[in-house]
Amino acid sequence: MLSVIVPVYNAEKYLEKCIESICQQTYRDLDIILIDDGSQDQSGAICDQFEAIDGRIRVFHKENGGVSSARNRGLDVAQGEYITFIDSDDWINPDLLERLMAHIGQADMAVGGYTTVSKAGNVEQKYKDESLTFPEYVCSKFDELYANNFFNAPFAKIYKCNILGTQRFDSSVALGEDFLFNLEYLSKCHEVKTVSAISYFYNCMNVGAATKKLRENDIEQIYFLYQAGRNFLCKYYPNTGESVELEKRFCLNGINLIQLICYSDKSQIEKSKLAKKLLTNDEFIKVCNKDYSLPKRYDIPRKLCANGSWNLLQVFFVIKKKLSTVRGS
Template sequence: MDIQGDNESQNEDMEIRMRERQGYITVIVPVYNVEKYLDRCMESILAQTYTKLEIILVDDGAADSSGAICDSYAQKDERVQVIHKENGGLSSARNAALDIAQGEYIGFVDSDDYISVDMFEKLYQACVQYESEIAICCHYTERGDRLLIEEPIVDESIQYTGVEALELLIRDQGIRNYAWDKLYKASLFQSIRYPDGRNYEDIATTYLLFYRAKRICSIPRYLYYYQIREGSISSHVEDTKWLDNCYQIIVSQTERYHFMKEHKEERLADLCLAQLVPYLYEYIRLGLRLHTSLHRTEVLTLLNKEWENIQNNSFLSAKDRRLYKIYTAAPIVVQSYQRTKEAVKKVQDCRYKLKNALGEAGILSVDRFDFQLAKGKERRIIFFELPCFDNLGDHAIAYAQKKYMEALTAQRPEYQLYTIDGWDTVEAVIQLTKEIGKKDVIVCQGGGNMGSLYEFAEAFRQKLLKAFVDNRIIIFPQTIYFSQDEQGERTKRKMVKVYNKCKRLTICARDAVSAQTMQSMFTADIESVNDIVAYLSGRIPVQTQRKGIVLCLRSDLESALTTVEKKALRQACTEKASDVRITDTCLGRDIDRQDREAMLMKKWSVFAGAQLVVTDRLHGMIFSLIMGTPCIVLGNNHHKVKATYATFKDCKYLQYAENVREAVQMIAAWKPDEIPVTPYNTEEYYKKLEQLVIMQ
């Protein structure tokens, strides 16, 4: 027998198969009772610009016509093959396809979802460009007729080592466990399969693939459309169902923890345990509430076994470490703790209200701030910021207003500027009421939060107005809006009562509609002044290398666009430019004050790097203005965007579209070479504001 010859022949056959597989992507689609959605899903896959696909549909014992639909696609396209099997669940369906997959890469699409036509092309290019074994894209969430971005915004490609990406995956920050937003090298699945019969099966599997990968990359492309529908695994669940799901998460996370321990990845193991412990506490708490002891002993055994590791875990908060003794005690102790926690919250609320009342009465003394005037200074200007969260528009207002005030006071040596963080408002007001002089000026942050839509911001502002009724107060450019209901009327009545007690109040309206509303409500001086962020035009470095279109659409309460309309805008952009980037001015994660400037500069570079911006964000429009980038802007669900656009209507590179149809026409007519030489000059807009601030 010629063993050597046989081995050589086998090696040659393997090399031929490898060459045949090179560049091919196996797309795995588990199918179960999705006849309503399957056509949309399949059409999006068959329309892929990357055509080297093997598409495996797994009919997991569907009771509707899904199986027949699968067969019809296999007859239409030779790239499609179908597996019919008894119902075994999502993991079983994926595994059946993995067992026969021939592609060099593996991708997953859930059959009630759909994908962008260039999803696999972009992911494959990323794998090749960054020499990565896993590439990750961004996704939309579709809820009814709303198309949302529910994860933090990503604006740049990022390359990770496997361990770096694995840490983010375990933390569930920036990288999620989902199977379907990724492209994997098929070799990673050697001996790895999804656990049969378990929800949240991705938690039990994705970390194993990441652990094997040497390089992983993520790209800032929104390529997957994830649908939340009634009856899906991910839709809202009641407590009894959540208890079962919580247990299944515990099982998967426990496996992940033990895997890291066995492979002597101590830091990752500690991180896994820190993610697991809150689920163990939650399971005990909810089990007692639902009067069930199912799996309770198992969970308590795990907690007791890991007692020492929990106490020494640097990733766990001190509170979570202390809670161990409560949740491993008798049920009555856990229940007493829950009741005590609810009572403590009520007490804390009362203490907060009492602290405010005592402070306003001058009884409570808090001296954290240095409000002393320096030598040669005659009067204070105290700029109170509002608390800012994830909205870069709000951060840009605070940043621009501070820059403006610094420039103004630099020219007026008699003034001394103090800037108060929004979260320090209460304590600063308490102290300042004892130290403020008659000539001192209070300046409130501008924005689009006056009225009933953002009561949180309104509460902070009214605290200032109540405390300093005798001082000169200037509210920087604002939009005012009230909902057409009892809440709106109630807020309006309260505002009239508070605002009209101020003796020297000036309110700057950033649009004509707001100015008219303010004049009808308040006795204060009302002045029209443009949004303060436009003050930065010409003051921020602008890059000259521009490419493609940036699509910046909102996903919050003020959005007026449906899923169909958003997709129409994206399609129009794609037809006009090969490079279309999705972004938003709300990042989906809170921004610390010290990181404000860096985060703004990053976002402004996105706008400055585009040839065109299409947006329904007010500050998407203004970011375009200060970066000198042509912009097509649509309105939101009230007057704010349109009325603010009117204050910049002489800016030649801003266009307002009344509706999506008009915006699509504007996109089609846009000429890429029409880029302004310099950003719009806004110098004249703020001379009036200077006089308002320094007025005696």
């Protein structure tokens, strides 16, 4: 049996499409777990309606605790030998779970591709049908896999319950919890199967879910994630050099946080204090001093971050915001 865990929070606009796509799977032996994480809209009622018409669905209502808390509740009550996660505003093609289950066999994990759905258009991320050994292949191809979001999401993946054991998402982490979860799981694996299916649709049209808010501890968290990736590689593939993709992601995450600080409603003193946490971090300065062939919207602030130029960064992002407003009018 495959347990499908769906964390649900204020997703009434897309929830029915999500649940219907799961119920319509050609792979039928499912334990469908809907975790209503204290929704304030009609999401909880929608879950209950589906539970009444499909005996494979179980609904659990809880106080809001965040997506990691909801996924952990799902793991606690799962009855399947296998686990997969689907976000409540995403959907899947009817053949996805059957194709993933057909490939996992004696492997420890199966990973499929996905399609990002956004206003800018759909973008496919596809893998080949192949077997990846851990740590040799996975770590030697770390940058390629990392760039393709292999490590950064729990969706379009099949996990084995006996390997997961008591492993859970860190509910104290609001950024990069999926990355940390996957690194921990992979450390217990010997073989991962990638599947050419691109039947998962990652929905970036949901403005509410995609809205970025400044969380002050994200500054420490992006550095922690960078170090976690480096430590993972050092432990399991010690002969590898520095990961360009980890450095690039740390750089981009830092630039995005600087932008959020600039646009926040905090006082100038508070903004300066937060920004300098990054702009005085030696590792951040180091990665910003490297040329990643970024678009100018990132390359200019990269250079400013490398020089610790907080005042010029503020000017850059103010101009960027004004230009965006003009173009949108």
